[in-house]
Each structure stands twice: as C-alpha cells, then as structure tokens.
Amino acid sequence: MTTYFTEDHEWISVEGGTAIVGITDYAQAQLGDIVFVDLPAPGTTVAKGGDAAVVESVKAASDVFAPVTGTVSEANSALEEDPALVNSAPETDGWFFKLALADPAELEGLMDAAAYKAFCEGL
Amino acid sequence: MNTDEQTHDDIADIIQTLPLDRWHRDQGARMVSFAGYSMPIQYEGILAEHLWTRESAGLFDVSHMGQLLVSGPTNEGGVDVALETLMPGDFINLGVDRMRYSLLLDDEGGILDDLMVTRRAGDFYLVVNGATKADDIGHLHEHLPEELTLNHLDDHALLALQGPKAVDALSRVCPGVEALVFMTAGAFDLAGAPVWISRSGYTGEDGFEISLPAEAAEAVASLLLAQPEVKPVGLGARDSLRLEAGLPLYGHDLDTTTDPAMAGLGFAVPKRRRAEAGFPGAVTVGRHFADGPPRKRIGMILSGRQPAREGALIFDGDTQVGTITSGGFSPSLQVPIAMGYVVPGSAGLNRPLQIEVRGKRLDAVVAPMPFVPHRYVRQGS
Numbered sequence: 001m002t003t004y005f006t007e008d009h010e011w012i013s014v015e016g017g018t019a020i021v022g023i024t025d026y027a028q029a030q031l032g033d034i035v036f037v038d039l040p041a042p043g044t045t046v047a048k049g050g051d052a053a054v055v056e057s058v059k060a061a062s063d064v065f066a067p068v069t070g071t072v073s074e075a076n077s078a079l080e081e082d083p084a085l086v087n088s089a090p091e092t093d094g095w096f097f098k099l100a101l102a103d104p105a106e107l108e109g110l111m112d113a114a115a116y117k118a119f120c121e122g123l
Numbered sequence: 124m125n126t127d128e129q130t131h132d133d134i135a136d137i138i139q140t141l142p143l144d145r146w147h148r149d150q151g152a153r154m155v156s157f158a159g160y161s162m163p164i165q166y167e168g169i170l171a172e173h174l175w176t177r178e179s180a181g182l183f184d185v186s187h188m189g190q191l192l193v194s195g196p197t198n199e200g201g202v203d204v205a206l207e208t209l210m211p212g213d214f215i216n217l218g219v220d221r222m223r224y225s226l227l228l229d230d231e232g233g234i235l236d237d238l239m240v241t242r243r244a245g246d247f248y249l250v251v252n253g254a255t256k257a258d259d260i261g262h263l264h265e266h267l268p269e270e271l272t273l274n275h276l277d278d279h280a281l282l283a284l285q286g287p288k289a290v291d292a293l294s295r296v297c298p299g300v301e302a303l304v305f306m307t308a309g310a311f312d313l314a315g316a317p318v319w320i321s322r323s324g325y326t327g328e329d330g331f332e333i334s335l336p337a338e339a340a341e342a343v344a345s346l347l348l349a350q351p352e353v354k355p356v357g358l359g360a361r362d363s364l365r366l367e368a369g370l371p372l373y374g375h376d377l378d379t380t381t382d383p384a385m386a387g388l389g390f391a392v393p394k395r396r397r398a399e400a401g402f403p404g405a406v407t408v409g410r411h412f413a414d415g416p417p418r419k420r421i422g423m424i425l426s427g428r429q430p431a432r433e434g435a436l437i438f439d440g441d442t443q444v445g446t447i448t449s450g451g452f453s454p455s456l457q458v459p460i461a462m463g464y465v466v467p468g469s470a471g472l473n474r475p476l477q478i479e480v481r482g483k484r485l486d487a488v489v490a491p492m493p494f495v496p497h498r499y500v501r502q503g504s
Contacts, residue, residue, distance in 0.1 A: 032359070033170035035452040036429045036459075038481065054481065056430050058169040058452050059359045083428070 004067065004107055005116035011091055012067040012099075014107060022095040023055065023064060023086065026120045031057045034086045039075035039097055046070060046099070048106050053096050055086065068106040070099040141186040142280045142337040146344055150355050158253030160187045162358055169359035173454040176326055176364055177495075180286035181356030182347050189256025190276040190334055193267065194246035202247050205267050206240065211383060211392040211402040217242045222306050222321055224391055226383055227251075227259060232404020232411075233379035234386065235262060237371070241308050241321065248308075248319065250281070250332075252373045280340035284347060285330030285356075285364070287498060292350035293320075293331055300331060305499040314342045325361065327368025327497045366460060367453050369422055369492025375433055376420060376448040376462050384411030385464065387420045418445060419470040422492035423478070425459040425485050428452070431478040437463055438477040438484065444469040447478060455495050461487070 003013045009027035013020045028034065036056040046052045046066035053064040075097045079085060085094040101107075111119060138156045147154065152163035163184065165172060175181055195202045203214040212225035222241035226234050236255040241248040251259045256275075263273050284293055294301040297313045300320055308321035316339030324330040335343055347353050362372070371377045371386060382404060383392050389412060396402060397409055411417075425431060430452045437445040445465030453460045461478065469476060472491060477484040 032165060033168055033454075038429065056452065058173070058363055058454060059164070061430070061432055080428075 003113060004110035005113065005119075006065070006067045006110055007119065008065050010064060010067045012107075012110070014101070014104070017101050017104070018073065019068070019070070019099045019101055020095050021052070021067060021097055021099055023090055024116070024120075025090050028087050028090040028094075031055055031060075031062055031086075033058050034083045037079045037083050037086060037096065039079065040072045042072050042074055044072045046072060056083075064096065066099070067110060068099070068104075069102040071102070072097050073100055074098040141184065142340040143184050143186065143344055146341050147184065147355070150348075152355070152357060155358070157358055158187045160253065162187060163355070165357040165359045166355045169357070169363060170454050172354065172356040172360040173363050175354050176286045176328060176356055176360060177455055178287065179354070180284055180289040180292050180330070180350075180352040181326075181360065182344065182353050183283040183285065183356050183358075183361055184280070184340075184344070185253075185283055185332075185361075186280040186337075186340070187253030188281055189249075189251040189253065189259060190279050190281060191249040191251065191256075191260065191263070192246045192272075192274040192276060193249065193263070194272050194274070196270050201268070202271060203242070205271055206247060207396070207401060209263070209266055209403065210240070211396045211405070211408070212240060213393045213396060214240060214242065214247070216395075219244055220308050222308055222323060224388075226377075226388065226391055227262060228382070228403040228408070229379055230403050231379075232382040232408035234373070234377045234381050234383070235259070235379060237373050237377055239321075239323065243308075243319075248334075250334075254374055276334070278337050279334055280337045282333045282335070282340070282344060282347070283324050283326075283330060284333065284353065285324045285326040286328050286352070288352035289328070289330040290500070292347060292352040295350060296346055303331075304502045305329075314339065314346050316343060318343070322500065325368075325370055326364040327370070327493055327495055327499075328364075329498055329500045360454075362449075363451055363454055366449055366451055366462065367455055367493065367495040368497060369462070369494060371420065371462065372449060381420070381464070382408050382411060382416070384408055384416040385418055385420060415467055417466070418464045419467055420448075420462060420464055421445075421470050422490045422494060423447075423461045423463065423476065423487040424456075424490040424494070425461065425478065425487045427485065428459065429480060429485055430459040431461050431480050431485060431487070435461075435463075436479045437465055437469075437487075438479060439465070439469040439474070444476070453494060460490070460494050462492070 052066040450461035
C-alpha cells in the first residue's frame with residue numbers, strides 16, 4: 001500500500017486499483033473542530049481536483065477535492081456518528097471514502113510523505 | 124481542501140495589527156484577517172473556548188472595534204438630542220454611566236451599524252463595529268451639529284471578559300466592578316491604568332468590557348489571564364457564542380436592507396421615539412412596527428448535524444421564503460442553529476421549514492431566540 005498526498009492536503013492510500021481517501025493531520029488542525037462531513041454516495045464519480053466532500057467545522061465549510069479520478073465504492077459511515085474522528089485520527093479511522101481508480105497514472109503527480117512534509121513546512 | 128485563511132492571506136499586505144498582536148501569538152493564537160486587522164480566530168480550539176466561556180470566563184480582544192467619544196461645548200451640550208436625530212434610542216432619559224444598544228439608521232430606516240451608547244459624566248461613549256467604523260465616523264461628522272466634538276479613541280484597546288466567573292476574576296484585580304449591573308459602566312483603575320469598564324458583552328453571559336489605553340493592554344491582558352478562571356478566546360468562539368445568544372452580527376444579520384422592525388429589535392426603539400418619529404426612516408420603521416415588517420429575523424434549529432451557513436435559501440414547502448444570514452453548529456446544544464430572514468407568514472414559532480444546502484433540503488424548525496438563555500446580572504437580581 002502506497003500513500004500519496006496533494007497540495008490541497010488530501011491523502012490517498014492505494015492498493016491495486018482501489019484507494020482510500022482522507023484529509024491530512026495538517027488539514028484537520030487548520031480546520032479545527034469538525035462537526036459534520038458531507039460524503040459522496042457510493043457510485044458517485046469524482047474527477048481529479050473536483051469537489052468530492054465537504055467538511056464542516058464550527059466556523060466554516062471547506063471543500064475536499066478528489067486526489068484522482070474514480071468511482072466511490074464506500075463512504076466512511078463512522079463519520080456520521082462521530083465526525084470528530086477526522087480530528088482525532090485523520091489519517092486512519094477518520095478516512096472519508098474508498099475509490100476505484102479510473103487512471104492510476106494520475107497518481108504520478110502527487111507527493112510522497114517526505115515531499116508532503118516538506119511542502120507543509122514551507123507553508 | 125481550501126480554508127478561509129488562504130483567501131485572507133492574499134490581502135495580507137493591507138492588514139493592520141492591534142496592540143495585543145504579539146501577545147496573541149505568544150498565547151498560541153491562529154491569526155486571521157478580520158475587519159482589516161490581524162485578529163486571533165482561536166487558541167486551543169473554538170469548541171473548547173466556547174464551552175470554557177459558558178462555564179468559566181473567556182478573555183476576548185475586540186480592539187478592532189471603534190471607540191468614539193461625542194462631547195459638547197458644555198457638559199450638557201445637547202449631545203443626547205443630537206444623537207437622537209441619528210438613532211432611535213432614548214438618550215435624553217439615559218442616566219449617567221448607563222448604556223443602551225442602538226442603531227445608526229439611514230433615511231429609509233436601513234441599519235448602517237449597531238452600537239453601544241453610554242452616557243458618561245462629560246460625554247457619550249460609543250462602541251461601533253470594526254468593519255464599519257470609518258463609515259460611522261464619516262456619517263457622524265456629516266450629521267452631528269458642528270459644535271459637537273467627535274473623538275476616535277484609536278489609541279485605546281478593548282477587552283471583553285465573559286462568562287459566569289468573569290466577575291470573580293475581574294473583581295479580584297479590580298475591586299468594585301462587582302457592583303455594576305448589566306448595561307452600566309464606570310471608571311476604574313486596573314493594573315495601574317485608568318480604564319472604563321461596563322457590565323456588558325456579546326456572548327449572552329454575564330461579563331465585562333474593558334476600554335483601556337493601548338500601552339496598558341498587555342499588562343492588563345496578562346493580569347486577567349493569570350486568574351485561574353480565565354482563558355483566551357478567539358473570534359471563532361465569539362461568533363458561535365453570540366449566535367447561540369441570538370445576537371445579530373452587523374454585515375450578516377443586519378445591513379442597510381434591514382430595519383429595526385425586520386430585525387426584531389423593537390427594544391431599541393422605545394415608545395417615545397416611535398411616537399415622535401424623529402429619527403431617520405422613522406415613518407417606514409414606524410409603519411413596519413405597527414403593521415408588521417415585510418420580512419422577519421428568526422432563529423432556526425436544524426435536524427441532524429449538518430450546519431447551514433450564511434446565504435443558504437430557506438423554503439416553506441416549495442416556496443423560497445427567505446435566506447440564512449448566520450448559521451453554524453451550536454457547541455452548547457450540539458445541534459446546528461441558524462438565523463435568517465423570512466416572510467412573516469413563515470416566521471411563526473415551531474413552523475417547519477427546509478434549508479437548501481448544496482442541493483439538499485435540510486429540515487429545520489423556527490425556534491425562539493436566544494437559543495441558549497442569557498445570564499445577565501440585572502438590577503435587583
């Protein structure tokens with residue numbers, strides 16, 4: 001399993017043709033207390049860089065973009081009950097949705113963990 | 124993901140700093156631009172700061188707000204009469220060291236700003252919104268009689284200490300403030316500085332607002348923060364607290380398209396002023412009070428957990444009946460709450476409405492405001 005990161009602070013863990021998508025620890029810290037996550041329904045097609053989900057913190061709604069193009073196979077239902085999982089475990093239990101990749105070549109433009117860490121330190 | 128902060132950064136070069144800028148950063152604040160200033164949006168987190176204010180005491184820096192003094196050639200000076208030509212409040216019968224919430228109105232009764240007006244022994248002290256203060260000053264200069272003097276206290280900071288334990292914390296370092304009641308004020312000495320303290324605020328809780336010279340701000344803020352009841356609270360929680368308290372926010376819930384009747388601010392337009400009709404837009408506003416306004420500000424509680432934000436459309440059945448002007452998740456009630464304007468026929472308490480958020484209709488119900496009861500310390504209580 002390989003994990004990639006976007007400049008918009010999403011992570012995507014890929015195994016074969018499927019992936020899990022969420023937002024990074026940096027992103028959750030920026031957003032603050034998350035009170036609701038609007039997730040895409042299974043079967044939804046999302047486009048690389050396009051809207052995929054919305055995170056609502058106490059203060060604002062923020063868009064989450066799809067790191068790559070694909071079809072949503074599952075949304076994390078645990079976030080309905082406990083959206084604060086995104087704050088407490090953003091890169092594990094607080095995942096957003098699973099995705100069937102349309103074009104694995106799209107992953108090539110994304111960052112690895114080291115590159116993302118350097119990217120955040122430069123912000 | 125995108126956040127508000129990123130857009131604010133684009134205009135960082137024109138953002139001014141306030142006296143406590145470094146102090147906030149030392150307290151771990153995340154700073155954002157607000158009303159042209161760099162301001163603390165949060166320290167440990169909006170939720171924790173909000174709940175702390177409701178149970179103990181939160182220290183807010185609201186130095187971006189405009190502090191103005193209006194005085195006349197003599198102590199009497201007719202300032203009260205002059206202010207009544209621009210606002211619908213009763214200032215003639217306002218006692219010394221007492222304050223009123225009021226509204227600057229345009230000629231149609233549209234709200235230019237909302238503000239606090241205090242009569243002091245030698246002048247009137249006004250606190251206006253930060254984003255509108257330049258326009259307010261221009262408006263006052265233009266319309267107040269020439270013999271009156273308008274001073275902008277831009278060398279002053281403004282702190283608010285809010286919450287049920289604010290009185291414990293503040294009276295320990297500034298004995299005497301406990302004798303103030305809601306909407307009264309007085310001069311005090313705090314950490315060696317001459318300060319003006321009122322028992323008032325924007326959270327629905329008991330608390331105080333402290334006007335002080337900018338050079339004393341760090342010492343006073345540090346002294347207050349050293350009290351065990353006190354934590355610093357940012358603008359994020361200030362907004363969620365005032366929303367729970369049902370208090371409108373200028374530029375969102377109030378603007379020139381709204382008037383005091385639409386906004387449900389009848390308490391700010393007492394009987395004598397309605398009868399005399401001597402304030403801007405008095406005819407229109409008077410008619411709206413008498414016959415009902417064309418739309419009304421209401422509170423709403425949403426079903427589920429998804430908040431509705433400013434701009435979301437409100438539906439009653441298939442008909443769009445209004446728009447949300449403030450909305451968020453209530454940390455105290457753990458439900459989404461909102462404020463907005465709807466046509467009178469849809470404004471009745473408990474009326475089921477729907478709010479459109481990203482193409483989905485969320486169920487809501489018209490709810491009384493405040494959402495969380497006020498806990499002001501009033502005279503005789």
